Amino acid sequence: MSENPGGLIRFIRAVLGLFASTTIQGAVCLSVGGALTYVAILVGCPPSLTPLLLLAGMAVPLWPLRVYYSPERILERKFARWDRWVEKGQLSRSKCKLWKEAMHRWYASQLPSSLVAPEATQVPPRLEDEK
Amino acid sequence: MATLGHVTETAGSSPEDELTPAPPGLFRYHGGANTVLCAGVATGLLFAGLNWLPAWGGFLAGAVPTFLLTALSHTLRDE
Numbered sequence: 482m483s484e485n486p487g488g489l490i491r492f493i494r495a496v497l498g499l500f501a502s503t504t505i506q507g508a509v510c511l512s513v514g515g516a517l518t519y520v521a522i523l524v525g526c527p528p529s530l531t532p533l534l535l536l537a538g539m540a541v542p543l544w545p546l547r548v549y550y551s552p553e554r555i556l557e558r559k560f561a562r563w564d565r566w567v568e569k570g571q572l573s574r575s576k577c578k579l580w581k582e583a584m585h586r587w588y589a590s591q592l593p594s595s596l597v598a599p600e601a602t603q604v605p606p607r608l609e610d611e612k
Numbered sequence: 613m614a615t616l617g618h619v620t621e622t623a624g625s626s627p628e629d630e631l632t633p634a635p636p637g638l639f640r641y642h643g644g645a646n647t648v649l650c651a652g653v654a655t656g657l658l659f660a661g662l663n664w665l666p667a668w669g670g671f672l673a674g675a676v677p678t679f680l681l682t683a684l685s686h687t688l689r690d691e
Contacts, residue, residue, distance in 0.1 A: 495682075503649065
């Protein structure tokens with residue numbers, strides 16, 4: 482890394498991006514853990530169990546968050562929103578297709594090569610009703 | 613294929629006014645952040661359950677090394 486000055490910049494960028502994402506997901510985890518701890522204390526659990534309850538509650542939303550923030554789901558949500566715009570007439574079908582193709586390529590280029598299925602890099606087939 | 617610029621989506625603007633919406637830049641880090649939290653929670657529960665460390669210490673003992681390793685992995689992957 483020392484031979485390549487860009488390496489340090491990339492590392493700092495990765496640390497900042499990771500920290501931002503950890504903050505977002507950590508806020509959800511802490512909220513759920515805190516709520517669980519609060520309920521448990523109201524029910525009568527001893528205060529000595531508070532740290533364990535907090536951690537146990539933090540573990541609950543981790544899997545749903547992993548699924549929600551997976552690249553496929555992010556792509557799916559964006560595409561669904563654009564489809565709604567097309568239905569409402571706010572967006573032309575051809576432009577929606579253009580956006581989807583661009584986003585497909587962008588995601589395929591950003592994902593590590595080991596995670597990209599061969600079909601993910603291909604442009605989706607053109608629909609019959611599109612010009 | 614037209615050259616596409618990145619324009620941030622705003623609530624009031626018309627979709628047709630935009631070229632291509634900005635892709636979510638953080639999405640690459642969400643998986644790693646989830647792993648960091650998983651590691652922190654797991655070690656926190658383990659160490660606090662065994663009374664080896666306080667819960668926050670156990671959390672940091674798992675989360676911090678995982679955080680650094682994940683950031684390093686992202687850095688090497690981007691090269």
